[in-house]
Amino acid sequence: MATIESINKEKLPIHVAVIMDGNGRWAQRKGNSRIFGHQNGVLAVRQTVEAASELGIQYLTLYAFSTENWNRPREEVNALMSLLINTIEKELDSLLENNVSLHIIGDTESLPEDVQKQLSAAIEKTRNNNGLNLVLALSYSGRWEILNAMRKLALDVKNNKIQANELGCDSFSQYLTTADLPDPELLIRTSGEYRISNFLLWQIAYAELYFTDILWPDFRKEHFFDAIVDFQKRERRFGKISEQINSESVN
Numbered sequence: 001m002a003t004i005e006s007i008n009k010e011k012l013p014i015h016v017a018v019i020m021d022g023n024g025r026w027a028q029r030k031g032n033s034r035i036f037g038h039q040n041g042v043l044a045v046r047q048t049v050e051a052a053s054e055l056g057i058q059y060l061t062l063y064a065f066s067t068e069n070w071n072r073p074r075e076e077v078n079a080l081m082s083l084l085i086n087t088i089e090k091e092l093d094s095l096l097e098n099n100v101s102l103h104i105i106g107d108t109e110s111l112p113e114d115v116q117k118q119l120s121a122a123i124e125k126t127r128n129n130n131g132l133n134l135v136l137a138l139s140y141s142g143r144w145e146i147l148n149a150m151r152k153l154a155l156d157v158k159n160n161k162i163q164a165n166e167l168g169c170d171s172f173s174q175y176l177t178t179a180d181l182p183d184p185e186l187l188i189r190t191s192g193e194y195r196i197s198n199f200l201l202w203q204i205a206y207a208e209l210y211f212t213d214i215l216w217p218d219f220r221k222e223h224f225f226d227a228i229v230d231f232q233k234r235e236r237r238f239g240k241i242s243e244q245i246n247s248e249s250v251n
């Protein structure tokens, strides 16, 4: 497994996004409830945040709860919401000590009121931190976000705030919940599933995808470093050819 020393600090991805998957299977393999899997997933969250912070990654986005996750059994949804509140409460001091600022993307108004309050307070308390930006995707889905952006955009076109033919990728991005964030350069998914599951559909256009069989509760710093080492071996061409990329890096 990779160590932090094996990583080139000059070639870090600015933004890493993670689909944390496999909590349920991890717990069921141990003969436990799915909720036990989510509880154990918190350690993997902490390890990932620490790894990203130690490396000097600027943005880390974690897919913590999707729009579709509302359809899970009520008991599991409630347990996930309680876990979120307890974890934010427990980890707030550590976020402050490590200079991490907290952000949320998603349909936050659909979250229970106590969760919204707790999150707003934590966001406020960490707002002046200038180390890692930790973004939690909560009640989030890519299609929800694009649809939501289209609604706002349609109103702006109707009210003559923007002309439809002036719209480009950059101006459209400003309507998304990620308006202030750079696009992820690396997307990690755990648990051996090869899917995007409605995550950051617009933003991952050029992200490098990294899949690992590790189930989320077993994910540790070294696994995160493995993904970064793999990312650093990729040639990112953005539609150009290899020779162009090589001559750009020489000039």
Ligand code: FPP
Residues within 6 Å of the ligand: 020, 021, 022, 023, 024, 025, 026, 034, 038, 039, 041, 042, 045, 062, 063, 064, 065, 066, 069, 083, 084, 087, 088, 136, 191, 216
């Ligand atoms: C996916 O595994 C995981 C989730 C839907 C929830 C992720 C939540 C945590 C890691 C805990 C709390 C997070 C924070 C940020 C405090 P799954 O349930 O889909 O697993 P399965 O595919 O094996 O069923």
